[in-house]
Amino acid sequence: MTRLITALIIGSVFGIGLAIAGMLNPSKVVGFLDVFGDWDPSLAFVMGGGVLVNAIGHRFVMKRKAPIQSATFSMPTSTNIDKPLVIGSVIFGVGWGLAGLCPGPVVASLLLNGQAMLPFFGLLITGLLVGQIVMRRLT
């Protein structure tokens, strides 16, 4: 139960961070991606702040033998720079550029703009499941 409560709190910190950062506004996100137009560099500061805090804290967290509420740290094990990594990321970038929405902000605006975001979320999950099938075929 305490695990669920901390996960809930962490999720809301994430959602509030996205809201303050301006990441929930697709138009602002596309303003950042529009490098060759009227460019709004703000979101580089989102990435900067996020990576900075996480990178500093990560060193201390990793000194622990185990996480506070779990038996082990589960870190990504793959180190290969392979075709799926690059092709998948390119496909994701096209979708991100088309609508200005990546998965975090989609979840965080589900109730703020349910009418638009619920069908978007449904199709995002459909794409995820198709992608999982593709990955299973490849391995």
Add this chain to the structure above:
Amino acid sequence: MTIAWSSFTPVSAFLGGCLIGLAALMLMAFQGRVMGVSGIIGGLFGAVSSAERGWRLAFLLGAVVGPIMWQVITKAPIIWQAVASGPQFYIAAFLVGLGTAIGSGCTSGHGICGLARFSPRSLIAVMAFMTSAVATVFIVNHV
């Protein structure tokens, strides 16, 4: 290239980014998990334990509720301006899901978490999706 000074908000962007980084750090410290939203959603499906499904749903619920609480507390509406509608909007949704599943991550997992632990895989992923996103916006807006 021109800078859109009127919409440039470096302070709120940086503070929001710090909170996102803090959330990623807390998820690692408490649950030992990478805060990658596409991976957290993707891990809900298939044969997974109820404990595994539980923390994922709790995190996602928090992400849904957080901005609404913030809106209530600050009494400032969160701005949402769409850039796409119709087929473009729905194709985008499918591609975001498909691409993050095949590429093993999105802006949070590869961007915030992967870069913070200096993962070469994540650096390549971030460069790949940033490049294709910038190219896509260029084509949509300027071609």
